[in-house]
Amino acid sequence: MSPSSLRTAARLSRVKVSPILALSQRARDLVAEGRDIIDLTVGEPDFDTPGDIKAAAKSAIDRGETKYTALNGDPRLLSAIARRMADRGVFTADSATIACSGAKQVISHALEALLEPEEEVLLPAPYWTSYADMVRLKGGVPVTAPGRYDPAFGWRLDAASIEAAITPRTRWLILNTPNNPTGAGATEAELAAVADVLRRNPHVWLLCDDIYEDLVYEAPPRPFLRLHPDLADRALLVNGASKAYAMTGWRIGWGVGPTPLIAAMSSIQSQTTSAPCSISQAAALAALTGPQSEVERMRETFRARRDLLVALLDKIPGMSCPLPDGAFYAFPRVDGLIGARTMKGQVLHSDVDVSTYLLDSAGVATVPGSVFGGPGHLRLSFAARTELLTESCARIAAACAAVLDAPAPV
Template sequence: MTARASELRDQGSDVITLSQGEPDFDTPSAICRAGIQAIRDGKTKYTPVAGIKPLREAIRTRLERDHGLDYRIDQITVGCGAKQVVFNALFASLDAGDEVVIPTPCWVSYPDMVALAGGKPVLVGCDEFHGFKLRPEALEAAITPRTKWLMLNSPCNPTGAVYSRSELLALAAVLRRHAHVHVLSDDIYEKLIYNVEFATMAAVAPDLYARTLIVNGVSKADAMTGWRVGYGAGPLPLIKAMNLIQSQTSSHTSSISQYAAIEALSGGRTHLQEFRSAFLQRRDLVVAKLNQAKGLSCQAPDGAFYVFPSCAGVIGGRTPDGKVIETDTDFAMYLLDAFAVAVVPGSGFAASPYIRISYASSLEDLTRACDRIIAACAALS
């Protein structure tokens, strides 16, 4: 969708892109200065595969301070974004046919990553009525002797759903009955939550600590998507295996980015309150406007910077040029081609009929985009 939007923009169309999961804020200046200083200090050579020691120490300190979790330096690895860390974990741990339970809607890369590593993605639908969150009974039903991982993403991309402490404990009760199942906790949106408390499995269920890999990074909370720094913390044998994979692929992420990430994790992160306040204002605007659109229904998410409205009410509608909207993909293409708004169809996240809208854009652009969406829905017959 983003590529198609760029193509239309190059042709002169005033496209508003709400399809990318990227903060529109600049990287905070203190972090940029740390990266510049690293260049000036000649920190431009190869680094250890697992990441430079000062960065892993900053990660260790952050996990202890924020969640009371105790990791040694060698239990922490740094990769080219959280995405590579997830892939390394799957590639290092899955044998052919091993199963990975993935609650849906889910981030588009999860199932493909599992398949690339030789595993079998087991998609478990999580309905809107339950906040798009995995229920204990659904987890129990999905587990087999071949299950290797449960992947949990909270706050979730694309729904913004956030698992509470009690919800994680209910899932932990199921996992205790299945000692062969590990937890991949993707916490990349951890700091972007609104009026709720963040919880992560290894902290709320300490007995699962040795079966849990925490994945996080600086891309979202610190507006550092292009710097490519993610990290994992977990059991030593797994981290060693992940480092072995990385040593034969990317070697390590940018040395300059690693030094900048130290500042991101060790600094005061004073920008976070500004980011959260802006995102909350944008979220409320988008939710209110989308609920004015005929055929759309939108819940207010508790985290991340996405809304995931149902477009069930527009399915079957006919566009002004006579085309019938049969799927959420049809609706997304209609919004792009006829009203110059780029969103992502829910089918890409294994959930239909929905669309994902990123509100990591200016209030002006969000207002204009939502007004166009309202008009697009009104134009359907």
């Protein structure tokens, strides 16, 4: 078949390659050209997978655990997930749990299981950029519910905005706390307000993306269903091993929800990947049931990096950065730089321009907030060594000073 005869599905015209991955690739391309680039775009722990987890995977290979597992996942892993949930105040059966090839696949299966063409999925903004395109891939319509910006605390979950965006065609609400890109963790009062919205709108299902649940710095995890168990019959909790255990490449995620939903997701899984990788499941089992000291060490390291990065960003003219509650992202506001002019005479009209300017002039790769539905901001990952964060802020500060001190055009 010649390239000219290829006709892709019409829905693909509405879907873009992840802009975060595209920006990261551009940073790698510049490095390959010999540029000195610090890449703060990708949300991936810079730690190695803990040794006991890798050892468990090697042992599984040696035992010959290289065949298909049960469709929903190895029963031992499902039981470990259920015990983990019970420890956090959410009680579920193994039959209400599914293991998939990453948390992203859990979300994909859930959307596909319930979403009819042109039905809507609510995304409180700012939101992880992949949600919108995943919805479009399933034939749905992503709908933004803008958050509320607080100068002291950054972006907050706004239940009134969520309720105002609900229509008879709304099928899912995706709630991500701690949030990517802002790092903001919803308060119990904010979650209670969302729960009341859901009670008034019984046709709306809730998907809680809790992938950063173990990377919360000032408060213990707040699983939504521990606080509001009456909504368990239309809520799916999504989590995985990638972030807390530095296992992004192992591709193991899980979902906990009503048994009929899990059964529908299992049917989809049976016709896609079948079960997830048996070796990765053995590693995830060791992660959940073994010592948690490495998780604590990573969390404390991220906390120290967060405090350093936010303090440095807050000193940069034109920027202000609230302290994130969790995850490993800072989301500074950069509206003090928008409208400024570079030494070359270029006007920075948007956060995209600011991000591009910092990459080209300072060699620091960031993600513009507009791709997350949060224009006027940048996302910087602090999943990087302290010295890189310090150097990045020094470069950014110099680049911003040059912009703000640029002479007016003659």
